[in-house]
Amino acid sequence: MSALNTRYHRAALGVFAFIVVAHWAEHIAQAIQVYVLGWPLPQARGVLGLPFPWLVTSEWMHYGYALLMLIGLLTLRRGFTGRARVWWNVSLGIQVWHHFEHLLLLLQAMTGDHLLGRPVPTSIIQLLVPRMELHLFYNTIVTIPMVVAMILHRRPSRAERALMVCTCAAPVAATAAAAAAA
Template structure:
């Protein structure tokens, strides 16, 4: 009688599911971050141009509509432009967060937390304009913090305190420590620092 060979079924090969979110936070993380940075800088440009129009050119706040608001005034008066920027930034912080690791992720999360509030303030302004009403007994649309700080200065401040931790996060993400490099799934950092690349 010959020797019997027992055949043990092989366990099924597991394959990582590559969802759009996986791809966005792995092989497309770097270009996605660059696109996001361009959007954030464009938002900054709107606020900085508006500030220059007010303090450099002496225009009134109503006349000072930034870059896109000059040819398309309704973008500013109807609150759509700044709300859209705030919403896109919030979405960007959320969807790009899984690609970060360690200290860089902490800084990115700080920027995300601040942007949640910044978005809420813009949402309040949008609701008031679209509903044709005002909150807090004010003559015109205002956000909560705007009850204390004038709008132009307030939103320059908001953009600054969102931008700073975002830039720190991006810098640290490009220069990860050994532990962070092991956790990264993207190619944002130079190969000599990660020794890997996209997994």
């Protein structure tokens, strides 16, 4: 586990970022299908949901992704220092709530007992915002601080660099050149 936050931190962050961006792209594709192409919501299933429709309707799959995100954010957290850690923690905090909402949806799907007697599993914030838009929003607000954290992690201050235990930071010359250009 410690290797993921030291010598393999950069690679692990790359894999994690790829998974996050691919999932986020699925939500964007679904929104385009609804708002640009005018597809009815039941037919707008993103890219992977078109050949595999069960992916969109499976609460287990959605919960599994929320859990994967939570585990990834927790597991890779130790490699961050300073400002990057603060932003990573913001992403983690939002994902804790997002995970809770998916757990609530999964439990409703498993028991058939839906929130406030709704006909389908419903999350708390979904009482105010439609599900597709809500999950696009959730994934966006988890991703933005995560990306900020990764950028700050690659470009640490001298004090942050001294505390780092991984090799993610850009070489000092590249960081100095970027600072001079700004």
